[in-house]
Structure formats: structure tokens, C-alpha cells
Amino acid sequence: MSDRTPIDVARNPADLRSWTHAIRTKGQTIALVPTMGALHDGHMSLIAEAHRHADVVIASVFVNPTQFAAHEDLDTYPRAEAKDLEMLENAGCALAYCPSVTDMYPIGDKTRVTVEDISFILEGEFRPHFFIGVATIVSRLFIHVMPDVAVFGEKDYQQLLIIRRMAKDLGLPVNVVGATTIREPDGLAMSSRNAYLSNTERRNAAGFSQALRHAVHQLETGQSISDAIATAYDAIGQAGLGKIDYVAVRDAEDLSGLGDGLLPSGRKARILAAAWMGKTRLIDNMPVMRK
Numbered sequence: 001m002s003d004r005t006p007i008d009v010a011r012n013p014a015d016l017r018s019w020t021h022a023i024r025t026k027g028q029t030i031a032l033v034p035t036m037g038a039l040h041d042g043h044m045s046l047i048a049e050a051h052r053h054a055d056v057v058i059a060s061v062f063v064n065p066t067q068f069a070a071h072e073d074l075d076t077y078p079r080a081e082a083k084d085l086e087m088l089e090n091a092g093c094a095l096a097y098c099p100s101v102t103d104m105y106p107i108g109d110k111t112r113v114t115v116e117d118i119s120f121i122l123e124g125e126f127r128p129h130f131f132i133g134v135a136t137i138v139s140r141l142f143i144h145v146m147p148d149v150a151v152f153g154e155k156d157y158q159q160l161l162i163i164r165r166m167a168k169d170l171g172l173p174v175n176v177v178g179a180t181t182i183r184e185p186d187g188l189a190m191s192s193r194n195a196y197l198s199n200t201e202r203r204n205a206a207g208f209s210q211a212l213r214h215a216v217h218q219l220e221t222g223q224s225i226s227d228a229i230a231t232a233y234d235a236i237g238q239a240g241l242g243k244i245d246y247v248a249v250r251d252a253e254d255l256s257g258l259g260d261g262l263l264p265s266g267r268k269a270r271i272l273a274a275a276w277m278g279k280t281r282l283i284d285n286m287p288v289m290r291k
């Protein structure tokens with residue numbers, strides 16, 4: 001038998017608010033980990049990080065329709081609530097917030113949150129709806145939960161920067177913390193969408209992160225940005241990823257461009273990429289800095 005405290009589940013904002021009110025009355029702080037469920041070890045590392053920042057950890061589990069375009073996988077996105085709740089309980093999460101679509105998007109809803117510019121580059125060029133959906137749902141989750149801290153994975157690096165900007169611009173008093181990407185032993189970044197990969201695709205997908213790792217090495221040892229990107233394109237293609245949406249080397253704080261030449265010494269940068277393995281779109285990114 002587990003010695004864990006059973007997890008509480010709030011299925012609407014009113015139940016959530018009476019729960020968080022009781023926590024705050026005790027003077028305890030709250031960390032929120034927003035998720036879309038289909039949890040894996042990457043999410044568990046976010047919960048562990050959240051425990052380092054607050055007394056109580058809440059995870060939200062909500063597959064957010066506004067971040068899916070009509071042709072994307074909203075209907076087939078993996079859903080596994082019973083397993084998710086068990087994993088959250090084992091990770092010491094005190095409450096799962098599992099609202100309905102109409103709790104998050106009331107009938108007649110007309111309000112969207114857009115973080116200009118940064119939402120429409122890189123991922124945003126290929127999925128222009130995506131960050132509007134993310135900023136809208138995360139701002140609503142922040143307003144419902146009113147957490148002191150919220151933890152997001154660096155796996156979705158652009159999302160992390162956009163949420164930081166959004167919280168700052170809206171004056172939401174939440175500390176947005178980024179947590180390092182958790183990888184499979186062969187280097188593939190953990191993602192709920194990895195479940196879509198066939199066995200062969202899954203084996204080959206390791207080549208994606210390996211190509212980025214190699215590019216990081218090239219950039220840090222003085223090869224030009226254009227050469228490192230060209231080599232990464234070749235390696236990703238050879239790993240069997242058919243369509244490459246982008247491979248880019250950008251400033252780590254605001255994703256601005258760094259040109260084609262040498263990575264400026266001492267500048268914190270990030271290599272970011274998205275590519276298709278069959279019908280599954282993979283994204284990944286890594287920190288890079290030339291001394």
C-alpha cells in the first residue's frame with residue numbers, strides 16, 4: 001500500500017478556489033505545473049522542481065483546444081486520466097486541477113492573449129495559432145490558481161519565454177521557472193507525442209537530438225552558425241526525418257537572430273529545431289555558448 005496522501009481533484013474553478021483558499025489561510029505557498037496530461041518522466045521532473053519552490057504543488061490536466069489548429073491532433077491527443085492521477089499522487093502532488101472546456105472557455109468566449117512578435121517566429125511560423133492558445137490558457141490557469149510559482153519545461157523553450165513575457169506584461173505575481181529537458185537514454189527529448197512513433201521511427205528519432213548535440217559541439221568549437229546549421233540539416237535528414245521545419249541558432253533570452261558567422265563569444269544562445277518523423281512532429285532545443 002502507498003504511504004502517499006491521496007491526491008485531491010478539483011474539477012471546476014469553485015472547488016479549486018476553496019482548496020487554494022484553505023492552503024493560503026495556512027500561510028503555505030503554491031506551485032503550479034500546467035500539463036495536458038499523458039504524463040511521463042519529463043512531467044515528473046517538473047513536479048520535483050515545483051516542490052523545490054513551494055509548500056504545495058498543484059498540477060493542471062487540461063487538453064487545451066485553442067492551441068490545436070483544425071488539422072492537428074486535438075481529438076487523438078493521448079488522454080490517460082487515471083494513470084496521470086496516480087503518477088501525480090506518487091510524485092507528491094497535492095491537487096490535480098482538471099477543469100472542463102466550458103470552465104476554461106465559457107460559452108461565447110471572445111478573449112485571447114497574444115504575446116506579439118515572439119509568438120510568430122520559429123514554432124509560430126508553422127503553428128501561428130499555437131502560442132495564442134498557450135498564452136490564453138496559461139493566463140487563465142494563473143488567474144484561477146493564483147500560484148506563487150509555475151514550472152514549465154525547457155523542452156518547449158519558446159513557450160517558456162512567451163509565458164514569462166506574458167506574466168510580466170499582465171503583472172501576474174508568479175515566478176515562472178524553467179526546468180531542464182528530460183531525455184530518453186538515447187537522447188530523445190521526452191514528449192507525450194513520442195507515443196505516436198512506430199518502433200522504427202522511435203529508433204531513428206534519436207538522430208534528431210544527436211544532430212543538435214553535434215551542432216552545439218561545432219558552434220562551441222568555433223565553426224560558423226551557417227555551417228553548423230547546414231550539417232544539422234544533413235544529419236536530421238539522414239536520421240529519417242522527412243520534412244525539417246527549421247533549425248535555428250538564436251539568442252537565449254529573446255530568440256533574436258545571431259547572423260551566420262561565429263557564435264559571439266560569451267553570448268547565451270540556443271539551438272532550436274522542429275522536424276517531422278513520418279506523421280509526428282518533433283521539436284527539441286539545447287543551450288549553446290562559445291567561451
Ligand code: PAF
Nearest residue numbers: 034035036064134137156
Ligand atoms: O506544454 C504544455 O503541455 C502546454 O502547452 C501547456 C503549457 C500545458 C498549455 O496547455
